Amino acid sequence: MANELIALLAEGAAEQAILDVLLDNDKLIYNREELLNEEILRERSATRFQRRYLGLSFSKKIKIYRILDSKGEQFKLGKAYQQNISNIINLYTTPEIEILFVILHHDYNNYTKKQKTKLKPSIYVKQKYSDLQHVKNYHDVYRFWNSQPDQLVIVLKEYARLSIHHVEQTIASLLRN
Numbered sequence: 001m002a003n004e005l006i007a008l009l010a011e012g013a014a015e016q017a018i019l020d021v022l023l024d025n026d027k028l029i030y031n032r033e034e035l036l037n038e039e040i041l042r043e044r045s046a047t048r049f050q051r052r053y054l055g056l057s058f059s060k061k062i063k064i065y066r067i068l069d070s071k072g073e074q075f076k077l078g079k080a081y082q083q084n085i086s087n088i089i090n091l092y093t094t095p096e097i098e099i100l101f102v103i104l105h106h107d108y109n110n111y112t113k114k115q116k117t118k119l120k121p122s123i124y125v126k127q128k129y130s131d132l133q134h135v136k137n138y139h140d141v142y143r144f145w146n147s148q149p150d151q152l153v154i155v156l157k158e159y160a161r162l163s164i165h166h167v168e169q170t171i172a173s174l175l176r177n
Helices: 013-024 046-054 099-104 108-117 121-128 138-146 149-162
Strands: 004-010 061-068 085-092
Touching (some): 004 046, 013 138, 013 149, 099 121, 138 149
Parallel strands (some): 004 061
């Protein structure tokens, strides 16, 4: 790990907040000092990522983790930049990161039964629970999970168990044991 920088790319504010909570509470296998710019990066575009970060000179290769909810998003770096990258790993939060709140409330089975309506988890959470109204707001999500980081770890592990993705393709793969 020490011979490469880690780029954690979060799709949205909620993903960024969750990763920040995990970092701030020493729940990840990486720490801030190992991260590119020592922060979670909100970047979805390979073009913008390479323009903003890969034009700089680094003595280490960069391992990229992309936290996203869809397999459909492409992230193709230009050939000139590929030599700076050791690996690109996609970690999924399908159908969207707010599914963690559904799991926290032990409501996953109810939610999946109601999917005939195709309600997104973020809408479901807003309609059903009163403990977090702004499910996509960085500060609200951060405050919510930072008050219970151990519970967040439990929920991430449960998501990995319930998910259609392998554990290695979820945020749970970045958790300390």
